[in-house]
Amino acid sequence: MSRQPCPNDVPPLVTVRGLAKRFPKTRRPALDGIDAEVRAGRITGLVGPDGAGKTTLIRVIAGLLTASQGEVEVLGFDPAVAAEKIHDRCGYMPQRFGLYEELSVIQNLSLYADLRGVPGEERAPTFERLLRFTDLQRFTDRKAGALSGGMKQKLGLACALLSRPALLLLDEPSVGVDPISRRELWAMVKELVGEGIGVLWSTAYLDEAELCDEVILLNEGRKLCSGPPEELTKTVESRTFTLAVHDGRRKILARALQQDAVIDGVIQGERIRLVLREGDRFEPASVGAGSGTELRPVNPRFEDAFIDALGGVPKGESAVTQAMQPVFLDEKPAIECEDLTKRFGDFVAADRVTFSVPKGEIFGLLGPNGAGKSTTFKMLCGLLRPSGGQARVAGYDLRRAASQARNRIGYMAQKFSLYGNLTVQQNLEFFAGIYGLAGKRRREAVSRMVEIFGFKDQVNLASGQLPLGFKQRLAMACSLMHEPDVLFLDEPTSGVDPIARREFWTHINALVEKGRTVMVTTHFMDEAEYCDRVALIYRGRVIALASPDELKRSVRSSACADPTMEDAFIALIRRSDQQPAGAAG
Amino acid sequence: MPMIMNRQASGWLRLRALIRKEAIQIISDPSSILIAFVLPVLLLFLYGYAVSLDSTKIKVGLALEDRSTDVESLIAAFRNSPYFILSVSFSRRELERDLVAGRIRGLVVVPADFSRQRNWQGGRPALQVIADGSEPTTANFVQNYVQGVAELWLQQRAMETGRPAPVPVTVEPQMWFNPSRESKNYIVPGSIAIIITMIGTLLTAMVVAREWERGTMEAMMATPVRIQEIILGKLLPYFGLGLGSMLFCTLAATFIFQAPFRGSFVSLFLFTSLFLFTCLGIGLLVSTLAKSQFVAGQFALVLGFLPAVQLSGFIFEISSMPPIIQGLTYLFPARYFVQGLQSIFLAGDVMSILTLNGAVLAGFSALFFLLNARVTRKRLE
Numbered sequence A: 001m002s003r004q005p006c007p008n009d010v011p012p013l014v015t016v017r018g019l020a021k022r023f024p025k026t027r028r029p030a031l032d033g034i035d036a037e038v039r040a041g042r043i044t045g046l047v048g049p050d051g052a053g054k055t056t057l058i059r060v061i062a063g064l065l066t067a068s069q070g071e072v073e074v075l076g077f078d079p080a081v082a083a084e085k086i087h088d089r090c091g092y093m094p095q096r097f098g099l100y101e102e103l104s105v106i107q108n109l110s111l112y113a114d115l116r117g118v119p120g121e122e123r124a125p126t127f128e129r130l131l132r133f134t135d136l137q138r139f140t141d142r143k144a145g146a147l148s149g150g151m152k153q154k155l156g157l158a159c160a161l162l163s164r165p166a167l168l169l170l171d172e173p174s175v176g177v178d179p180i181s182r183r184e185l186w187a188m189v190k191e192l193v194g195e196g197i198g199v200l201w202s203t204a205y206l207d208e209a210e211l212c213d214e215v216i217l218l219n220e221g222r223k224l225c226s227g228p229p230e231e232l233t234k235t236v237e238s239r240t241f242t243l244a245v246h247d248g249r250r251k252i253l254a255r256a257l258q259q260d261a262v263i264d265g266v267i268q269g270e271r272i273r274l275v276l277r278e279g280d281r282f283e284p285a286s287v288g289a290g291s292g293t294e295l296r297p298v299n300p301r302f303e304d305a306f307i308d309a310l311g312g313v314p315k316g317e318s319a320v321t322q323a324m325q326p327v328f329l330d331e332k333p334a335i336e337c338e339d340l341t342k343r344f345g346d347f348v349a350a351d352r353v354t355f356s357v358p359k360g361e362i363f364g365l366l367g368p369n370g371a372g373k374s375t376t377f378k379m380l381c382g383l384l385r386p387s388g389g390q391a392r393v394a395g396y397d398l399r400r401a402a403s404q405a406r407n408r409i410g411y412m413a414q415k416f417s418l419y420g421n422l423t424v425q426q427n428l429e430f431f432a433g434i435y436g437l438a439g440k441r442r443r444e445a446v447s448r449m450v451e452i453f454g455f456k457d458q459v460n461l462a463s464g465q466l467p468l469g470f471k472q473r474l475a476m477a478c479s480l481m482h483e484p485d486v487l488f489l490d491e492p493t494s495g496v497d498p499i500a501r502r503e504f505w506t507h508i509n510a511l512v513e514k515g516r517t518v519m520v521t522t523h524f525m526d527e528a529e530y531c532d533r534v535a536l537i538y539r540g541r542v543i544a545l546a547s548p549d550e551l552k553r554s555v556r557s558s559a560c561a562d563p564t565m566e567d568a569f570i571a572l573i574r575r576s577d578q579q580p581a582g583a584a585g
Numbered sequence B: 001m002p003m004i005m006n007r008q009a010s011g012w013l014r015l016r017a018l019i020r021k022e023a024i025q026i027i028s029d030p031s032s033i034l035i036a037f038v039l040p041v042l043l044l045f046l047y048g049y050a051v052s053l054d055s056t057k058i059k060v061g062l063a064l065e066d067r068s069t070d071v072e073s074l075i076a077a078f079r080n081s082p083y084f085i086l087s088v089s090f091s092r093r094e095l096e097r098d099l100v101a102g103r104i105r106g107l108v109v110v111p112a113d114f115s116r117q118r119n120w121q122g123g124r125p126a127l128q129v130i131a132d133g134s135e136p137t138t139a140n141f142v143q144n145y146v147q148g149v150a151e152l153w154l155q156q157r158a159m160e161t162g163r164p165a166p167v168p169v170t171v172e173p174q175m176w177f178n179p180s181r182e183s184k185n186y187i188v189p190g191s192i193a194i195i196i197t198m199i200g201t202l203l204t205a206m207v208v209a210r211e212w213e214r215g216t217m218e219a220m221m222a223t224p225v226r227i228q229e230i231i232l233g234k235l236l237p238y239f240g241l242g243l244g245s246m247l248f249c250t251l252a253a254t255f256i257f258q259a260p261f262r263g264s265f266v267s268l269f270l271f272t273s274l275f276l277f278t279c280l281g282i283g284l285l286v287s288t289l290a291k292s293q294f295v296a297g298q299f300a301l302v303l304g305f306l307p308a309v310q311l312s313g314f315i316f317e318i319s320s321m322p323p324i325i326q327g328l329t330y331l332f333p334a335r336y337f338v339q340g341l342q343s344i345f346l347a348g349d350v351m352s353i354l355t356l357n358g359a360v361l362a363g364f365s366a367l368f369f370l371l372n373a374r375v376t377r378k379r380l381e
Helices: A055-060 A082-090 A106-117 A120-134 A149-160 A179-194 A206-211 A229-234 A250-255 A303-309 A371-380 A400-407 A423-436 A440-454 A467-482 A498-513 A548-554 A564-576 B007-028 B030-054 B070-080 B092-101 B112-120 B136-161 B183-214 B216-221 B228-254 B265-290 B293-310 B321-328 B335-347 B353-376
Strands: A016-020 A030-037 A045-047 A069-074 A089-092 A167-171 A200-201 A215-219 A222-227 A240-244 A262-268 A271-276 A295-297 A336-342 A347-357 A361-365 A388-393 A410-414 A485-492 A519-520 A533-538 A541-546 B058-064 B086-090 B106-110 B127-130 B172-177
Touching: A016 A055, A016 A295, A030 A045, A030 A055, A030 A541, A045 A055, A045 A179, A045 A206, A055 A069, A055 A200, A069 A564, A082 A149, A082 B070, A082 B335, A089 A423, A106 A149, A106 B007, A120 A149, A120 A179, A149 A167, A149 A179, A149 A303, A167 A467, A179 A200, A179 A206, A179 A564, A200 A400, A206 A229, A206 A303, A215 A229, A222 A229, A229 A303, A229 B216, A240 B086, A250 A262, A250 A271, A250 A498, A262 A498, A262 B183, A271 A303, A271 A371, A295 A541, A303 A347, A303 A498, A336 A371, A347 A371, A361 A371, A361 A548, A371 A388, A371 A485, A371 A519, A388 B070, A410 A467, A423 A440, A423 A467, A440 A467, A467 A498, A498 A519, A533 A548, A533 A564, A541 A548, A541 A564, A548 A564, A548 B070, B007 B030, B030 B228, B058 B070, B058 B092, B058 B136, B058 B228, B070 B086, B070 B106, B070 B112, B070 B136, B086 B092, B092 B106, B092 B127, B106 B136, B112 B127, B183 B216, B183 B228, B183 B265, B183 B293, B183 B335, B228 B265, B265 B293, B265 B335, B265 B353, B335 B353
Parallel strands: A045 A200, A045 A215, A089 A167, A167 A200, A361 A519, A361 A533, A410 A485, A485 A519, B058 B086, B058 B106, B127 B172
Antiparallel strands: A016 A030, A016 A069, A215 A222, A240 A271, A240 A295, A262 A271, A336 A347, A336 A388, A533 A541, B106 B127
């Protein structure tokens, strides 16, 4: 198959017209009125927040679900009646990669080769090509369950590619995968597309969407728009600016977001990035940005256009500002660790981790999967006992007074860890009780949280049935119930749509303004820019610790004059790989 | 590039791949091995052996109604047995009181005409054994060992006197308190029923549900594999595992635990296969409907395991159940299997029992396979 010179002239691999999909016992259809096309030799991004209907659409195309309404044609066949014909020529990687954990890499490949009917004589060269392509040659005998997230993802891709499919369906292949693995996967898929394969790639990462040839934007089961991402990005052209602010950028951002002219605003290192409404003007002085600061025009991003298409971020400041008592900022650090070490048998998961976080700071922990960032994080919030070294949180030594320390910290787990069949009110009361609040104090705490997070209309709903954004807000409310000094957030926004993420960070910013300290782990590189300082953890050690801007500056080169946070992340890790062991610090 | 291949041939290839995959999973998953090969031994041991082990020294009374000197050596034989703690009395009533009070577990009565019968050509020397039937294993134990001791004594006497041994002593057991006694002989068929249910229903339901939970089922369904191949690829390995475990169980029961096996292996295999098909059908149905390991496990326990233990006649005699419960036992395949197995093990291939119960089991498996064919689709809905 050769590359299609003009893909629009050939019929698309997938055509979807007026598709609707309803599941029994749900109010809203999972998909409604969807038109979409996937063409050969292109990456079509399927973009949208959790619950938008991305997975449902991919499953309908793969013939695993039947459409309730509308027409679907895949590789010339109707998946409702000829799913087997489609399966012959279509590779599909489901969200959890579909690997057998007890089988080794090569056994997984052999299994899928048999299932896909790869003939014996083609097998050896195919395996070799795919193993080389995915860089898994050294791990052929390792069990799939023992692979890292990024390696599993590559093996999943290899299994989907065994019979040289014409169409490749990838369902959120990059969820929970670190930037390096994401970038490698992207390069691999790009290569396949060069060979003429058509790819449908679903993602919640908007920076990924920006790189696709075409995107289909879904929200709540409906299509918002589709087309090349540049076209959508163009709609916010000359409306994106950054503003250099030296002090109090969170306060200034909060003020800016209250203005009607501002559609979106985020912190980006030492600057504030703003998207303005068409035809509106914005005066930096009006938010107290100080004299001499100017709006500097910047290139629009896909995310800006996405937020614009969804109608901008909600106005108003976080109710945290009024409802919470400020913490007195003194010299003592909120979190302090020295030579913190954790060993699992021979394996050193965290190796002499040392840093100190002053009060009122947002501190980010970044690192590839399995680098030790979760281990460090869990030791600091008292969930894991260190093998060595010191750690103090909110003034308490974690080895001696872990329970006192735990009373002063709030923790929000990565997964939704509330009781799904309790109502919002019951969950709040339960957590208030856990933190030792009773009687009047408990009632006050619960009603304060209901007010801050706007739960008035949901208090009697079972929390398991809330949309993801609400669940995450509730989880945050539960972790703030006892007004902790230090808040630990473990990948708090993974899978949450950009609007809900903005709202979430508005609360975080308000908390920090009140003197609270926040420690956060994330795979979103733009979120790393919201932090005051970032520690990059790799192979159990802190390989870099600085403000986001300093990190970016440190990797600036002639090849990359204006590095992004992701560029910095990758460059710093590569740099650490090149150094002899033990020399980095 | 479309591949031109014989569809039939690639179907076999896929099925072989699925079976090989399942085999690797079974081997690397300790729980399957545990259920198939460790659990049977455990069950046999628990139900059939552990109780006996507790009673290597049983308190037994010897009531002497025959006061001839001949009996002296019989008393000595009992005293020398490592299995008994003997209390000898001329008063049968006194020992009976001890038995009722639980001070002794069994009572051996030497009738007044014992010596006379033994010395008289053509006589039938008999010992009466009265055992505490509320502990059936102990009661059986008493009976068997009294028989052993008595026969040994007779042979010794014959050698001493140079006369050929007369007819062996007949021990006439009489069970008090629990006339429908059970023993390890009954345990073997019941244990096999439980193991087959565990493998066929519980294990199969769990491993299929696991594929749904981990998303591997979804990945498999997006390949050219047919739904029949997926089903067969699950059934055949667990069918093999079930038969292997049954064979293991039978060998362990007959060789280690000395249980009788009076039927033929052919009927054992055929009959077990029928039951195994039924169990696999239930297991598949449960997992197709439940799709989560937790729910599938619960259903498999309630629909498969519990009836196999409670309603099969394995532990609780069906004839002594209330009529409603007795009626209920007809709804669960385990009952038919245990009946047939008891016949194969204890009585031999009684064709009337085997064909009747086998026909019911065949009906059950056909029913479940039809249901499976109806509900299973190569789709996620």
